[in-house]
Amino acid sequence: MFARRVAVVGTGYVGLTTGACLASLGHRVVCADLDALKVARLKAGQVDILEPGLNELVVEGQAAGRLEFVVGARNAVADAEVVFLCLPTPMGAGGAADLSAVESVAEEIREVLPYGCVVVCKSTVPVGTSERVKALLQREDVAAVSNPEFLREGTAVRDFLHPDRIVVGSDSPQAAERVAALFAKLGAPTVLMDAASSEMVKYAANCFLAMKLSYVNAVAELCELLGADVTSVCEGMGYDKRIGQSFLKPGPGWGGSCLPKDTHALVQIAESVGVDFTLIKSTIEANVRQQQRIVGKVRDAVGGELAGVRVGVLGLAFKAGTNDLRDSPALAVAEQLVLEGADLSAYDPEVTGPLAGMLVVDDPYQAVKGAEAVVVLTDWPVFRTLDWVRIADLTDGHAIIDSRNHLDEDALVRAGLVHSGVGRAPLARPQFS
Structure with a gap:
């Protein structure tokens, strides 16, 4: 498996677990968050989320030089090959998902994304969001990919490292395969669509x-x-x-x-x-x-x-x-x-x-x-x-x-x-x- 340069935007349950686990698989990961205090605590190895095994992975990843934390999405994506958007999509008006965080970050990072990188939406989003992200990026060289998470709180680390399946979707088969390759070491069934x-x-x-x-x-x-x-x-x-x-x-x-x-x-x-x-x-x-x-x-x-x-x-x-x-x-x-x-x-x-x-x-x-x-x-x-x-x-x-x-x-x-x-x-x- 080739080690990749990965950026993860958002350090909630999904983002922090994704970043720490990808680092444990050998990738070099930079995690970004808007909360400077939270970033400082993570740098110090302090994880506020109650999630078995997560604190240890954060400490081990930083000690190995494969995991770091920065403030602001733009500071994380500068040399990334793959960028994961792990942002909140809370219930909005009428029950629809609120995509404002996803859309805001897509607009924020589009000018600083490296040529040919892949942007992956790991947040739970409505059908058509990858297409929407692609339009917001305004970059023909950057592919948009969907890679939904199936993590349960309380067993998120175990679920990530021992998944039932990996689901990757993109209108670019090459981009989908690049993202799927990040998880190859897990040996899980991978479904491309x-x-x-x-x-x-x-x-x-x-x-x-x-x-x-x-x-x-x-x-x-x-x-x-x-x-x-x-x-x-x-x-x-x-x-x-x-x-x-x-x-x-x-x-x-x-x-x-x-x-x-x-x-x-x-x-x-x-x-x-x-x-x-x-x-x-x-x-x-x-x-x-x-x-x-x-x-x-x-x-x-x-x-x-x-x-x-x-x-x-x-x-x-x-x-x-x-x-x-x-x-x-x-x-x-x-x-x-x-x-x-x-x-x-x-x-x-x-x-x-x-x-x-x-x-x-x-x-x-x-x-x-x-x-x-x-x-x-x-x-x-x-x-x-x-x-x-x-x-x-x-x-x-x-x-x-x-x-x-x-x-x-x-x-x-x-x-x-x-x-x-x-x-x-x-x-x-x-x-x-």
């Missing part, structure tokens, strides 16, 4: 996953009403190779930095060409309903009225293994509890306050003290090992709403607590060895 198809892959994949999660949450509701156990149902489904085990776990809804904005964006993309994508609309509606169902479980547990009721909250991040609160379903549930008048005290191992409307504490036992109900919203492993007998003594009520079926139900029952999960009817269930 046109730019529009590559851009569509990311939306199609993420929206399918969101749909799968909304589906299993709907199945969980049916299980509660019909006396079935969703855990057993999902196990029975998951062995079917056509379905698979992943994303078959009910919870308080899906969230994070990708699925909410990508589902809304795909609806907007579809509407722009006259397609009413009712399946994705229903997926979004089902997700909101699931969050409301969890709020309803807490409300029912305290007698039907939340105003003035103290509720302990365990977990605020959108998933365990990250400190990301962006579109967190846990936070959405907590905020709805606050809107209904509940007095919230919350704990998350990686989230500190303040947060509007609730007290965020640094100890789980403090969070549940005096609570009439406790709701578990993020499946941090530490929650399974809490002293539930102590919690039973600290709380004023006995209800534990386990929105992710994460806890040991028997341990809670032995402590004198009442466990309420998702997709499990309040009936005695036979135990099979």
Whole structure:
């Protein structure tokens, strides 16, 4: 594999992981960000993102002389052969992706790009963005390529270095092959296609996953009403190779930095060409309903009225293994509890306050003290090992709403607590060895 000179613009989850991992593969990488303080911290080997293995790669890359950080995109691309745009594309007006950051950087760097380099959009962007970037660059010698990322927060480094596939799209086959060659050392299946198809892959994949999660949450509701156990149902489904085990776990809804904005964006993309994508609309509606169902479980547990009721909250991040609160379903549930008048005290191992409307504490036992109900919203492993007998003594009520079926139900029952999960009817269930 030939080592290449690579620039990465943006040092968020995607950009920093991309830069550090490409450096670990032997490429010489310059990462750029507008935030001078952030750049200074990265130069000092300080990574603020909670991502296993990432800090080590940043330190190792700089020590090896293959990774550096600069302020400003223009300072990163001067001698680059490949430039990755890893910029935020948040939900804009009406749910469409906001491409202002991508467009701004494309205009900023066009005059300083080396002759014949390739500009790669790694951000999740609507179909046609590569063509738009190409037009903004105003450089016939510079090719635009789409290379969507499939990184999960909490396992981003592992996902990058052990990918299921590499997707590269461009209307220039030569440019696509140049980008694909950067990842050759990974030995992953590589799929080359046109730019529009590559851009569509990311939306199609993420929206399918969101749909799968909304589906299993709907199945969980049916299980509660019909006396079935969703855990057993999902196990029975998951062995079917056509379905698979992943994303078959009910919870308080899906969230994070990708699925909410990508589902809304795909609806907007579809509407722009006259397609009413009712399946994705229903997926979004089902997700909101699931969050409301969890709020309803807490409300029912305290007698039907939340105003003035103290509720302990365990977990605020959108998933365990990250400190990301962006579109967190846990936070959405907590905020709805606050809107209904509940007095919230919350704990998350990686989230500190303040947060509007609730007290965020640094100890789980403090969070549940005096609570009439406790709701578990993020499946941090530490929650399974809490002293539930102590919690039973600290709380004023006995209800534990386990929105992710994460806890040991028997341990809670032995402590004198009442466990309420998702997709499990309040009936005695036979135990099979």
